[in-house]
Amino acid sequence: MILEGRPTRSIRRTEDGKGAVILDQRKLPWEIKWVELRDVDAAAVAIREMWTRGAPMIGATAAYGYAMALAVDPGDASLAAAYDKLFETRPTAINLRWALDAVRAAVADLPESERAQAAFARADEICDEDAELCRSIGEHGLELFKQLHAKNPDRPLNILTHCNAGWLATVDYGTATAPIYLAHDAGIPVHVWVDETRPRNQGALLTAFELRNHGVPHTVIADNAGGLLMMKGQVDAVVVGTDRVTRNGDVCNKIGTYLKALAAHDNDVPFYVALPYTTFDPNTESGADIPIEERSAEELTRLSGPLANGEIGTVRVTDSPAANPAFDVTPARLVTGYITERGVLDRI
Numbered sequence: 001m002i003l004e005g006r007p008t009r010s011i012r013r014t015e016d017g018k019g020a021v022i023l024d025q026r027k028l029p030w031e032i033k034w035v036e037l038r039d040v041d042a043a044a045v046a047i048r049e050m051w052t053r054g055a056p057m058i059g060a061t062a063a064y065g066y067a068m069a070l071a072v073d074p075g076d077a078s079l080a081a082a083y084d085k086l087f088e089t090r091p092t093a094i095n096l097r098w099a100l101d102a103v104r105a106a107v108a109d110l111p112e113s114e115r116a117q118a119a120f121a122r123a124d125e126i127c128d129e130d131a132e133l134c135r136s137i138g139e140h141g142l143e144l145f146k147q148l149h150a151k152n153p154d155r156p157l158n159i160l161t162h163c164n165a166g167w168l169a170t171v172d173y174g175t176a177t178a179p180i181y182l183a184h185d186a187g188i189p190v191h192v193w194v195d196e197t198r199p200r201n202q203g204a205l206l207t208a209f210e211l212r213n214h215g216v217p218h219t220v221i222a223d224n225a226g227g228l229l230m231m232k233g234q235v236d237a238v239v240v241g242t243d244r245v246t247r248n249g250d251v252c253n254k255i256g257t258y259l260k261a262l263a264a265h266d267n268d269v270p271f272y273v274a275l276p277y278t279t280f281d282p283n284t285e286s287g288a289d290i291p292i293e294e295r296s297a298e299e300l301t302r303l304s305g306p307l308a309n310g311e312i313g314t315v316r317v318t319d320s321p322a323a324n325p326a327f328d329v330t331p332a333r334l335v336t337g338y339i340t341e342r343g344v345l346d347r348i
């Protein structure tokens with residue numbers, strides 16, 4: 001995807017092949033800063049403190065972190081300890097477990113001397129596959145967008161999205177954004193309503209940044225504006241990403257997604273969830289069983305951005321106690337379809 005100085009993907013190996021390079025998303029869009037992760041602790045910090053985020057990127061970063069741990073100590077104890085260290089970083093996105101399981105399975109039966117190299121190779125594969133999965137999601141979503149646009153061919157196709165499920169959150173293309181990018185590139189006039197996504201503003205900061213870079217027309221809206229826009233017929237479809245979809249089709253995603261699904265349902269606006277198979281959790285029956293991350297109240301009580309002196313800092317919004325559940329669950333009954341690498345599915 002397009003970003004000056006971005007060498008094609010959101011994560012890659014360092015020049016010497018022993019570490020990984022990611023964008024520090026905490027600084028975006030004010031500062032574009034690539035950082036090198038050189039050991040498992042750095043990878044764990046980057047995931048836990050949200051230097052990087054988004055379900056597939058969490059998985060990809062963890063896979064490289066796991067390989068870095070095995071490069072230092074390839075023994076069985078290290079294999080178990082590094083898994084736990086990375087697994088404990090963030091609880092909700094299932095891609096984390098998927099990626100760690102994939103790397104562990106690739107190396108567990110190998111002699112210790114071969115483990116690190118095999119782990120790096122598996123992490124590379126995970127990244128290649130993620131980019132390919134997202135491209136396929138984009139292609140299937142493109143066909144869907146063509147059908148949606150044909151219903152109102154005289155105006156742009158208006159898509160509403162929540163949080164950031166773009167190329168920053170994946171290795172490339174994004175999940176929810178892949179159909180948007182492919183449609184824009186195919187000449188379909190797409191306009192995106194970008195939920196700001198309080199409290200951390202991933203929509204206003206990250207999704208808007210991506211769309212600007214790609215030249216996709218978009219408008220940032222307050223999270224509470226979507227219902228009115230849907231009621232006025234100004235939204236053709238809602239498309240979101242997800243951190244985990246359970247066996248019954250429930251969708252866990254950034255807090256506020258459920259309210260969008262309710263508003264979409266009430267206004268006959270189709271509500272789509274874009275995901276690769278790595279975000280499907282067949283071992284969890286329903287959304288009620290997903291651990292929901294409770295994030296720091298400071299995300300809510302402080303806003304961050306450039307201050308008058310040009311430095312990136314925070315300002316207070318309230319001094320009252322605040323609660324900050326980071327994700328919610330949209331019941332499967334509110335989902336019109338799942339845009340996957342296998343096609344657009346009515347049920348998962």
Ligand SMILES: CSC[C@@H](O)[C@@H](O)C(=O)COP(=O)(O)O
Nearest residue numbers: 053054055163165169241242254
């Ligand atoms: C393809 S990314 C899908 C989700 O991970 C994304 O929409 C989301 O909810 C991320 O939440 P975040 O708190 O920024 O990690």
